[in-house]
Amino acid sequence: MHFMNIGHTYENAARLIHAVSQEYPDPEGLHAAYRVAISSPQLRPMPVESEEITISYEDGAWADFCNGNGVFEHIFKGAGPTAGPTRESWGTKVAAALGLIKEISPDLHRMVDLLVTDLVILNSGADGGGSASHIPGVVVMSPGERWEPLDYAMCIVHEGMHLNLFLSDKMYGTFTLPSTDLEAEDRRALSAVKIGQKRPLDKAFHAAIVTVPLMFMEHRQGRTALVDLYTTSLRDACRDLKKQRPYFTEYGRMLLDELCGFGEAIDFDHVAHTISSPDYAGYRPTVAA
Missing domain, CATH: 1.20.58 (Methane Monooxygenase Hydroxylase; Chain G, domain 1)
Structure with a gap:
C-alpha cells in the first residue's frame, strides 16, 4: 500500500522540496530539507523550529494561530491553562509513544519523524487529535486522562497518516x-x-x-x-x-x-x-x- 510506504513518503517529500526549491535533496539531507521546504510562507504561517518534534501548549504560537483562525475549534474548545507537572507528564508520555512506534515499526517511526514537526497538546477533554492540509507538520492533540503510551502513539500515527495523505494529494x-x-x-x-x-x-x-x-x-x-x-x-x-x-x-x-x-x-x-x-x-x- 503506497499510503503506508516509507519510500513513497520520502519520494513525495523530495518532490515537494523540488517544487519549492527547484532542487532534489540528497537522501541524507531529506529530513532537514523537508523542514526548510514546508517552512515556506506559501505553505504555512510559521517555520519549523527544530529537527525534533517541537511541543507547545495552549499558550503557544500555534495555539494562538489556530484560535485566531478557527482551526480545530472542536479540539481547542474548553482547553484551560496547564502547569509544569502536567506538561512534563505529557512530554514523558509522548517520548514513550514515539519509542513504542519505533518498536512496532522502525519505518513507521521514520514516517512520523519526517512528517510531524510540531505537536500542540491541550487539556480540552476532546480525547483526540487533528491535522490540516494547510499547516503541514502540525498536529494538535487533547489526550484522554486514561491514555496509555499506545493511545498517544496511535494518535500521533493517525494524524501523521493524514499529513501523509495531504502530502501525496499535493503531489498527484x-x-x-x-x-x-x-x-x-x-x-x-x-x-x-x-x-x-x-x-x-x-x-x-x-x-x-x-x-x-x-x-x-x-x-x-x-x-x-x-x-x-x-x-x-x-x-x-x-x-x-x-x-x-x-x-x-x-x-x-x-x-x-x-x-x-x-x-x-x-x-x-x-x-x-x-x-x-x-x-x-x-x-x-x-x-x-
Whole structure:
C-alpha cells in the first residue's frame, strides 16, 4: 500500500522540496530539507523550529494561530491553562509513544519523524487529535486522562497518516473535484470510524485509510479492540467508496484499490511488508504527450 510506504513518503517529500526549491535533496539531507521546504510562507504561517518534534501548549504560537483562525475549534474548545507537572507528564508520555512506534515499526517511526514537526497538546477533554492540509507538520492533540503510551502513539500515527495523505494529494491529486464539491449528498460515503455516518468523500476516504495503521499497531501489541470495531465498518466504507470511483484520479484509484484490498483480507503481515517494501516506493504520474 503506497499510503503506508516509507519510500513513497520520502519520494513525495523530495518532490515537494523540488517544487519549492527547484532542487532534489540528497537522501541524507531529506529530513532537514523537508523542514526548510514546508517552512515556506506559501505553505504555512510559521517555520519549523527544530529537527525534533517541537511541543507547545495552549499558550503557544500555534495555539494562538489556530484560535485566531478557527482551526480545530472542536479540539481547542474548553482547553484551560496547564502547569509544569502536567506538561512534563505529557512530554514523558509522548517520548514513550514515539519509542513504542519505533518498536512496532522502525519505518513507521521514520514516517512520523519526517512528517510531524510540531505537536500542540491541550487539556480540552476532546480525547483526540487533528491535522490540516494547510499547516503541514502540525498536529494538535487533547489526550484522554486514561491514555496509555499506545493511545498517544496511535494518535500521533493517525494524524501523521493524514499529513501523509495531504502530502501525496499535493503531489498527484486524489480527487477530480475540489473538496467543497465532495460535500454534496450524492458524493458522500460511509465513514469507517464514525460508524453508520455518511461523510464528504475526501473525509470518508481519509477516515478509512487511517484505520489501517491503527489496527496494525494494536494488533502488534496483542490487542483487538479496534480490529474488532473497524473490520466490518471498513469493509462497508470500502464498498461505499467504490461507488464514488469516478471522482478519484488515477492516483486516487490506486490508493482506493490498495485500501479495499486490505479491507477484504485484513492481512497485517501485508501491512508490515508494505511499510518497508521498495515495491511501493515509486509512482509515475501521467505525462502529457
